Amino acid sequence: MTGDCTRLERSTTDRGAALAVLTIDHGDLNLFDRAMFDSLTADIADLAAGPPRAVLLRAEGRVVSGGVDVHLFDGLTVEQGTVLWRTLFERIIAPIEALPCPVVFAAHALTLTAAFEIALACDLILAAPKAKFGLVETVVGLTPSMGGPQRLAERAGSGRARELVMTGDRYDAATLHDWGVVNQLHDDVDAAARALAVRLADGPTRAHDATKRIIAGWRSAGVGHADAVTPEVSGALFGTEDLRGAVRSFLEAGPGKAVYTGR
Known part of the structure; x- marks a missing residue:
């Protein structure tokens, strides 16, 4: 464009x-x-x-x-x-x-x-x-x-x-x-x-988004609010293909070998 x-x-x-x-x-x-x-x-x-x-x-x-x-x-x-x-x-x-x-x-x-x-x-x-x-x-x-x-x-x-x-x-x-x-x-x-x-x-896009959302929580209402939103925001990452695949990759091949898809 x-x-x-x-x-x-x-x-x-x-x-x-x-x-x-x-x-x-x-x-x-x-x-x-x-x-x-x-x-x-x-x-x-x-x-x-x-x-x-x-x-x-x-x-x-x-x-x-x-x-x-x-x-x-x-x-x-x-x-x-x-x-x-x-x-x-x-x-x-x-x-x-x-x-x-x-x-x-x-x-x-x-x-x-x-x-x-x-x-x-x-x-x-x-x-x-x-x-x-x-x-x-x-x-x-x-x-x-x-x-x-x-x-x-x-x-x-x-x-x-x-x-x-x-x-x-x-x-x-x-x-x-x-x-x-x-x-x-x-x-x-x-x-x-x-x-x-x-x-x-090339990285874990959903995790990067979670980082942004947690920091946005801190920016809007301080550490207490960021702490309150973190469990749900970060917990949702366990439903992503990237986290599941990266955990398996870490266990099978060690750190730094995972390939992320953004999903």
């Missing part, structure tokens, strides 16, 4: 696992304008309708994104602004987080505002050492409103989230790696991210 601003490509790994690569490709700066949001929304809806076993989200061009096209905000009323943010949560952020498979984000260069907030909605963020990140909405009197501050606070702590958002500064990948925001640094981040996506796609 190819839109005007994004490209969604589905393939299979050598082991037959379904893999999807969603690429942002919208001019030199990959600005998030209405067309970009619409194209991205359509691709994410496609992924939600037919989830693969892993997703890689990446970008072409000199930068991952220079941010949002400010024309999008010009003249909006309070009501229109509220609808805009609610729509972006419902059609982009929430569906990414709800995908029942690992989602990897690759940042090869500058990653600002909406692109950074989308990265924070993914499961794992990989970055090149030269990449920089920023939530710079203060330059137009806004605060990041696609979930960036709260997801940054989850990864790095509330004090660092306030610093990054309130200063509007750009932070290098090494700093955000130290803060726990970026998971891995790689010189060839695209190759590393693709390799990781393939590895995750």
Whole structure:
């Protein structure tokens, strides 16, 4: 599936696992304008309708994104602004987080505002050492409103989230790696991210989904709630072909020999 601003490509790994690569490709700066949001929304809806076993989200061009096209905000009323943010949560952020498979984000260069907030909605963020990140909405009197501050606070702590958002500064990948925001640094981040996506796609998809659901329980209501949902979420894995086959493989051939199908 190819839109005007994004490209969604589905393939299979050598082991037959379904893999999807969603690429942002919208001019030199990959600005998030209405067309970009619409194209991205359509691709994410496609992924939600037919989830693969892993997703890689990446970008072409000199930068991952220079941010949002400010024309999008010009003249909006309070009501229109509220609808805009609610729509972006419902059609982009929430569906990414709800995908029942690992989602990897690759940042090869500058990653600002909406692109950074989308990265924070993914499961794992990989970055090149030269990449920089920023939530710079203060330059137009806004605060990041696609979930960036709260997801940054989850990864790095509330004090660092306030610093990054309130200063509007750009932070290098090494700093955000130290803060726990970026998971891995790689010189060839695209190759590393693709390799990781393939590895995750080949893995126990239902178990990865269970991990996401347990962590989502913690995010929504703390450790007690996560503990409460874990027995049912994890218990359901005993009904999967992957767990039964992996247990037999472990007992018969030792660890690391199981082949997963996602079922």
